Amino acid sequence: MTFKSILAGAVLGLGLAGAAVAQDDPLKVGFVYVGPIGDFGWSYEHNEGRLAVEEHFGDTVETIYQESVPEGADAERVLTQMALSGADMIFTTSFGYMDATVNVAGKFPDVKFEHATGYKQADNVSVYSARFYEGRAIIGHIAGKMTKTNKVGYIASYPIPEVIRGINAAYLHAKKVNPEVEFNVVWVSTWFDPAKEADAATALIEQGADVIMQHTDSTAPMTIAEEKGILAFGQASDMINFGPNAQMTAIIDNWAPYYIERVQAAMDGTWESTNTWDGIEPGMVEMAAFSDKLPEDLRAEAEAMKTAIAAGEYHPFTGPINRQDGSAWLAEGEVADDGTLAGMNFYIEGLTGEVPQ
Amino acid sequence: MDLSSINLFVLIASLMVSATPILLAGIGELVVEKSGVLNLGVEGMMITGAVCGFAIAVQTGSAGLGFIAAALGGAALSLIFGFLTQVLMSNQVATGLALTLFGLGLSALLGQGFIGVKGIDVGPVPLGPLADIPGLGIVLFRHDGMVYVSLLIVAGVWAGLRYTRAGLILRAVGESHNAAHALGYPVIRIRLAAIAFGGACAGLGGAYLSIVRVPQWTEGMTAGAGWIALALVVFASWRPWRVLAGAYLFGGLTVLQLNLQAAGVKVPVEVLSMAPYLLTIVVLVLISSGKGASGAPASLGTRFHDSG
Structure with missing residues (x-):
């Protein structure tokens, strides 16, 4: 017997033991967060989802979590440890955990993995994201x-499809109502660094921006916007406490229903690898109350747009849309397919600057 | 690309604000290292200062009291390190790393009640007509008080180390604790004082983030600034004015690249994020190749026991 087969046997044994234990014990569900749960943004909302799972299932689940886990090699270590400690199901809640999730999932075939915002599925790896x-x-x-x-x-944080898609969607709709509008995109190369995010907001404001959007996880940009008296949008959570005057609305991620559904499936034994991408309609994406500082007709327009998107009557990426280089992407009336959106790595026409490679 | 949207004076002013946290932490660590102690817990002391400062500033409405609390908080934490390494003679590297982890956890605990609380407004120091000087006024005379305090601390540390008897003794302890001990200087007490000073400065640096620069309390908000401060001391080869130059250089790189991006210039973001560490390595190479004068204290990081 070679060392490898002993190892394989040991791993298999562990797996079986884990499965056997799972029959009696509460389902152990792990969560891995990229930032601190107190970021009041992205990780905060995932943790709210975890708390909802605990509340819904009571004693039949046990949840564990680890926060501020860097993307990359460290994540693999954390996931391995979580799996070894008997987790039956693990939610990995950042794009950068993708390869680590797939690697660790390969070693623990009996553990169910759920990776947020990625695109690599496996037999025991589901992917889920929201149509932000x-x-x-x-x-x-x-x-x-x-x-x-x-x-x-x-x-912006990192040049991944989710972030680029957000820039394109926002720009497209700003341009529609204001042909003069310009977007200045600053990449900060981090999901969470309040000081750097604050500096980025300051730099943008000093150069004339009077509206700030963020695709990073801390509330620092909102705080700066409030301080400088300009307008901003909350990201991932309602950030109204940090910008009572600045926040016009916020895109809120509501993961709780999905987490409850998936944990239920795992308990019932009906869990299988899936690819979920939900938007406003099922409630995975919510909008915070539109600020009363917005003109009434604008609020009505925003509400109408939200309703139309939820009803499936309007798709934000409806042609004609050209790519940045002027080549045609979507023809008149054509709607973007999910595949292209999921892998979006190009700017649309009118945006200046380049997507960093 | 539109560089005209960048105002050079505003840029320099933002750079000074951006660099102040690492400047404060760096100058404190310089004093600690000059006394022969390596405290890797800067990050932990900074974040503890950030939470203490924010909490007190919000409750009293006074930024000044906040900064005092931050200095006390940072110093208190550093004295745990001081007690462990100087009295119980634990390993400095391991204890320093532990201090960082402890500080991050402790601050998260202390900050529970302050998440989502609005900070206070810290205005610029009123300098009257000086603030209206074109260009120079924006760069130099419209800052909050802490920017000036940080510059005063740098000048004070430089003058203190160079011209005072206390500075000479501190350096002697850092170069050869046995010789200093033989001359009758209380090595451990001097080192504890240096450690506390370093902790206080790190605390001020952290509080500058939570009170002025961001201004809010968020867990983990220092996000590695403490490590840059440590690199900064080496980069500066243990000289106070070079710490200032290095801090403005490191801080400047960040602010510059963000501004260039905002103006639509393509910049290698990852390379610039690495730059402080790369530059530090270059300086280390220069030092060890003997081309640059090393200011590293000879007893840095070694243990001292008065049995000799």
Whole structure:
């Protein structure tokens, strides 16, 4: 018997033991967060989802979590440890955990993995994400109408499809109502660094932006917007406490229903690898109350747009839309397919700057 | 690309604000290292200062009291390190790392009640007509008080180390604790004082983030600034004015790249994020190749026991 087969046997044994234990014990569900749960943004909402799971299932589940886990090699270590400690199901809640999730899932075939915002599925790896771009379309519309300097500042994290899609959706709808509008995109190369996000917001404002959008996880940009007396949109959570005057609305991620559904499936034994991408209609994407500082007709337009998107009557990416280089992407009336959206790595026409490679 | 939207004076002013946290933490750590102690817990002391400062500033409405609380909080935490390494003679590297982890956890606990609380407004120091000087006024005379305090601390540390008897003793302890001990200087007490000073400065640096720069309390908000401060001391080869230059350089790189991006210039974001560490490594290479004068204290990181 080679060392490898002993190892394989040991792993298999562990797996079986884990499965056997799972029959009696509460289902152990792990969560891995990229930022602190107190970020009041992205990780905060995932943790709210975890708390909802605990409340819904009571003693029949046990949840564990680890926060501020860096994307990359460290994530693999954390996931392995979680799986070894007997987790039956693990939610990995950031794009950068994708490869780590798939790797660890390969070693623990009996553990069910759920990876947020990625695209690599496996037999025991489901992927799920929210159609944040639906919300981005609405805030783009508002930004286009509200900017006076015609400069919208956009604080972006990493050039991944989800972020690029958000920029495109927001720009497209701002441009529709305000042909003069310009987007200044700043990449900060982090999901969570309040000081750097604050500096980015300050730099954008100093250069004339009077509306700030963010695709990073802390509330720092909202705080700066409030301080400088300009307008902004909350990201992932309602950030109204940080910008009572600045926040016009916020895109809120509501993961609770999905988490409850998936944990239920795992308990019932009906869990299988799926690819979920929900938007406003099922409630995975919510909009915070539109600020009463917005003109009444604008609020009505935003509401109408939200209703139309939820009803499936309007798709934010409806042609004609060209790519940045001027080549045609969507013809008149054509709607973007999910595959292209999921892998979106190009700007649409009119955006300046380049997508970093 | 539209560089005209960047106002150079505003840029320099933002750079100074951006650099102040690492400047404060760096100058404190310089004093600690000059006394022969390596405290890797800067990040932990900074974040503790950030939460203490924010909490007190919000409750009293006074930024000044907030900063005092931050300095006390940072110093208190650093004295745990001081007690462990100087009295119980634990390993400095391991204890310093532990201090960082402890500080991050402790601050998260202390900050529970302050998440989502609005910070206070800290205005610029009223400098009257000076603030209206074109250009220079924006760069130099419209800052909040802490920017000036940080510059005063740098000048004070420089003058103190260079011209005072206390500075000379501190350096002697850092170069050869046995010789200093033989001359009758209380090595451990001097080092504890240096450690507390370093902790206080790190605390001020952290509080500058939570009270002025961001301004809010968020867990983990220092996000690695403490490590940059540590790199900064090496980069500066243990000289106070070089700490200032290095802090403005490191802080400047961040602010500059954000501004260039906002103006639509394509910049290699990842490379610039690495830059502080790369530059530090370059300086280290220069030092060890003997081309640059090393200011590293000879007893740095070694244990001292008065049995000799």
